[in-house]
Amino acid sequence: MTAVLSCRNLSRRFGAVHAVDDVDLDVEPGARHALIGPNGAGKSTLLHLLSGVLSPSSGAVALEGRDISRLSVSRRSRLGLSQTFQHSLLFLSMTARENVALAVARRHGVRPWPRRRVHSAVADRAGQALGTVGLADRSEVPAGSLAHGERRQLDIAVTLACEPRLLLLDEPAAGMSPAEVERLGALIELIPPEVTVLFVEHDLELVFRLATTVTVLHLGAELITGTPDEVRASDAVQEAYLGTEGQHTDLFLRPEPAVDPASR
Template sequence: MSDGTSPALAVSALTKSYGSVVAVDDVTLEVADGQRLAVIGPNGAGKSTLFALVAGTLRPTAGAVSLFGEDVTRLRDHQRARRGLVKTFQHSSVFTAMTLLDNVLLSTQRTHGRASRPFGRSNRLAVEAARRSLEQVGLADRAGVLAGSLSHGERRQLEVALALGVNPRVLMLDEPTAGMSAAETERFVQLISGLPREITVLIIEHDLDVVFSVADRVTVMHLGAVIESGTPDEVRASELVQQTYLGATPEFSDLTQGGTLR
């Protein structure tokens, strides 16, 4: 449990270099317990590298990552997951030949255990938890269908259900709405907005409509470094963001009224 004083997630002077190329440059940020933080920036800004460093799939060149006050810098991604740091990726990772319920059971069985007898039915608590996860993402009525029959947006919903199945404390989403239709994106925004505040959310996203709909705070990256961080209104109004990140105030204004960063 959180001690009530430590942030859910803290990144301190995090750096990742590849020879002379610095992909993430001395990044420091905090995500408060229950907060929704969006990280935005153009292609090449270092967002996905930062995501991988926080998730534990990449080792930093320097700096530290802590989870509810615990230093997890040296822990691998699966070890961080056991502590409640759960991630989804840009590309779908569901089992298409399995039903939605069976997909989510792979997650919930990690928490509630498998059947007591080999080849027996799944643990009742695991099944109940899987159905709750599907209900949370709006797929309860599709529990028995094969994941391969889902639309792109529905697969992303299923991935969130998989993440919810392990009771995350911090949920990390990497470009979750990429490739979605407008209707799918709207449903996904509603899904994220409806998550309980016991779950902290870190989202990397290009779509500014999504960002300004779900985020409490926004961090802007450019060339591997953080150039601004604040509330959505503060980021919208930031002259530094307007000049340095997008290069022109009208362009930024147009995008914040509804658009996508490419």
């Protein structure tokens, strides 16, 4: 089976700093693939290399077997790759519906407002996307008046409206309250299975709730890729997190072996 997204020997240098160092990665169709690692591991930089926001110093990126290493963000988007960012890029004075409608119109190369027939089709698609993320009743609210969690929902609605085959999420839970994180997790679980998701996230509880595959980066290089259980059990992963983010290591604690009551 051809990976939806893959990279080989992908690197990005900023002067003498190797932010991403010779990374190989395959994201399988339908996966919920998480990128995790300590602060400064290169997670967001890698995501930006995959989406086209940054150009690699070396290496290649392929989407469904097609080399996209030199394609712009917009051309990658038209091929089905969409990304949300750590900091929202919404138009705060525009309503939720208008933000999504603008994304739909750009995706299809049409103007959303001057021609009524086109506007109606765009508005219908925008309404569907808002309904998917639970914002149907907030469609006429300016984005700037939405709560932080609602803005993150709107970010996802904007990307889903562009009909992606691959969705890249950069720290979607950043700045959210526990209740907002819970709603976000439920929302990501509702993303159609035909949409593959690759996400960077620091909230490890959310990661292990959602991910089917986890890649751990450390100092710009891949440390391990495996199932959530394999990553939890890795001594190298625990050491990487103990060095810089010990507050999260309880999520890596191995469960005690089950004891047969009859043996007591």
